[in-house]
Amino acid sequence: MVKRRRIKQERGYRWIGYLLSFLFGSLLAIGGYIYFTQERPLSKETFSQKVFLVDQIIRSQLYEIGVPKKDVLLQSSLKKEGHLTWEPSRLKIQLPRSLSFSLIEGNFKKGLSLLGRSVSTQSSSVSDSLQLEIRVQNRITHQLNFVYAKPPALKAAIRPKVAIVIDDLGGENHFAQEILRWDVPLTFSILPFTPYSKTLAEQAHQKGREVILHLPMEPYGYPKTKPGEGVLLDEMGGEKIRRQLSKDIEAIPYVTGVSNHMGSRLMEDPEKLKVVLIELKRRGLFFLDSRTTPQTVGLKTAKSVGIRAMERSLFLDHSLDPEDIKQQLEKLAQLSLATGKAIGIGHPHPSTLKSLKEMIPKMKEKGIEIVPLSSVME
Numbered sequence: 001m002v003k004r005r006r007i008k009q010e011r012g013y014r015w016i017g018y019l020l021s022f023l024f025g026s027l028l029a030i031g032g033y034i035y036f037t038q039e040r041p042l043s044k045e046t047f048s049q050k051v052f053l054v055d056q057i058i059r060s061q062l063y064e065i066g067v068p069k070k071d072v073l074l075q076s077s078l079k080k081e082g083h084l085t086w087e088p089s090r091l092k093i094q095l096p097r098s099l100s101f102s103l104i105e106g107n108f109k110k111g112l113s114l115l116g117r118s119v120s121t122q123s124s125s126v127s128d129s130l131q132l133e134i135r136v137q138n139r140i141t142h143q144l145n146f147v148y149a150k151p152p153a154l155k156a157a158i159r160p161k162v163a164i165v166i167d168d169l170g171g172e173n174h175f176a177q178e179i180l181r182w183d184v185p186l187t188f189s190i191l192p193f194t195p196y197s198k199t200l201a202e203q204a205h206q207k208g209r210e211v212i213l214h215l216p217m218e219p220y221g222y223p224k225t226k227p228g229e230g231v232l233l234d235e236m237g238g239e240k241i242r243r244q245l246s247k248d249i250e251a252i253p254y255v256t257g258v259s260n261h262m263g264s265r266l267m268e269d270p271e272k273l274k275v276v277l278i279e280l281k282r283r284g285l286f287f288l289d290s291r292t293t294p295q296t297v298g299l300k301t302a303k304s305v306g307i308r309a310m311e312r313s314l315f316l317d318h319s320l321d322p323e324d325i326k327q328q329l330e331k332l333a334q335l336s337l338a339t340g341k342a343i344g345i346g347h348p349h350p351s352t353l354k355s356l357k358e359m360i361p362k363m364k365e366k367g368i369e370i371v372p373l374s375s376v377m378e
Contacts, residue, residue: 022039048135054115058144086141119134154208162371163343168214168347170196179208185209210373212258215232216306219263263292277305280307288310312377320351
């Protein structure tokens, strides 16, 4: 009996030993697994390298999804903890709405997972933003805030504008009466002291048309080339220019601006031109440089004076062939479509009348607005 009891006790001790050995072995195995699989605390150099690699992955991912540098706002500051020093980066990244946050989050996490378990990510999102926090060895090194770019404000559609000025009016009446009947805001440029100048200005004003003074100025070749009554001459002093200019303006009622008639010589003289433009500015009038000479100083002088002024874009009827005039009107239309506005100058010729009648509706079909000259003045 005693012997049998001893045998049972020995067997019990043996099972307890086996169990303790199994538990101890399991603990060793688990400890070994943890020891060999868990990343040890990073050295200063390794930590810096990991942060650098995170930077590279972020840049690579942003490049892959097509985010330009201008849409990334970066802020950084220096942080120190023990032997580690780094610059936590805060990035605000604008995205087009075509990119989904879930896709971006998945791509970033996949790329960063290659750096091992010492690098971790945590994300949160609302309707219009995604926050991605990146940690290296449980230290925040990067905070990415993805936001959808606001759609650009819808700009009101700006129609291209064309101003058509008819020069040399006042000497005859048939052409003028014809264009007065049109429902088109052509600008009436009237010569002073001509048979119909005052009457036409009054009629045009009543019809809502814009009236400007077509101011005679001295051309090269004067007096053989005659610009007409009321001409401003280069030989005039400042006071004489002002007196004659005043008479010319008062000869045409309702004028809102002035353009030069001929004037190839005077338009090249900045001092004489400055006298004219200062007086126009004082009266609240604008100036259109007809560009009768390539050496004109009209616009440059106007800017120095501070008066609203523009240059004509095209003469419409140097050639009186209707096909040539229509071609010029087409150029005028294309110029307005390209730049937003253009100024054409025509004259009271039957071929000009015919071409305008045909081409103005075609301009309107292209979305071009025919406007008074003052509407395109700067």
